Amino acid sequence: MKIAILNGPNLNLTGSREKDIYGSVSWEQFFQQLQDRFPDIQFTFFQSNVEGILINKLQEFSGVVEAIIFNPGGYTHTSVALGDTVAAIPCPVIEVHISNIFAREAFRKISHISAQCKGTITGFGLEGYALAVYAIMNRKLV
Numbered sequence: 001m002k003i004a005i006l007n008g009p010n011l012n013l014t015g016s017r018e019k020d021i022y023g024s025v026s027w028e029q030f031f032q033q034l035q036d037r038f039p040d041i042q043f044t045f046f047q048s049n050v051e052g053i054l055i056n057k058l059q060e061f062s063g064v065v066e067a068i069i070f071n072p073g074g075y076t077h078t079s080v081a082l083g084d085t086v087a088a089i090p091c092p093v094i095e096v097h098i099s100n101i102f103a104r105e106a107f108r109k110i111s112h113i114s115a116q117c118k119g120t121i122t123g124f125g126l127e128g129y130a131l132a133v134y135a136i137m138n139r140k141l142v
Helices: 027-037 051-062 073-077 080-088 127-138
Strands: 002-007 042-047 067-071 093-097 119-122
Touching: 002 051, 002 127, 027 042, 027 127, 042 051, 051 067, 051 080, 067 127, 093 127, 119 127
Parallel strands: 002 042, 002 067, 067 093, 093 119
Antiparallel strands: none
8 A cells, every 4th residue: 555645834843843742753753663663555755845846746646645644734724725636636635733733823723624635633743644544544545
């Protein structure tokens, strides 16, 4: 099974920024742990701080993977275009957020992505990505 993980703005700083919210494990460390945990899954990963590049990658991944795990970062709350892209692709997408976006500032309670996804996982730290993998495998979303 092939699963793409797509991270949006500032998630390249995981492990070094706002450790009280995002933890102290770097994305690279966690991604290696995830690959070790799920050796039968072929993961593809991409991160960008640029909205248009994320749109292009969603479209590109849709044709080559069975599912996408997407953390749109701050674009969650502002990007109608990313939500439209998720709605337009046939590939199932699970939205993941490291922090509990509903326990934060009021503007973070709005997601232009969630309604277009198969599901949303929020507030479980980096473990949310593993929960998304389990959801894909166990719910047979593909």
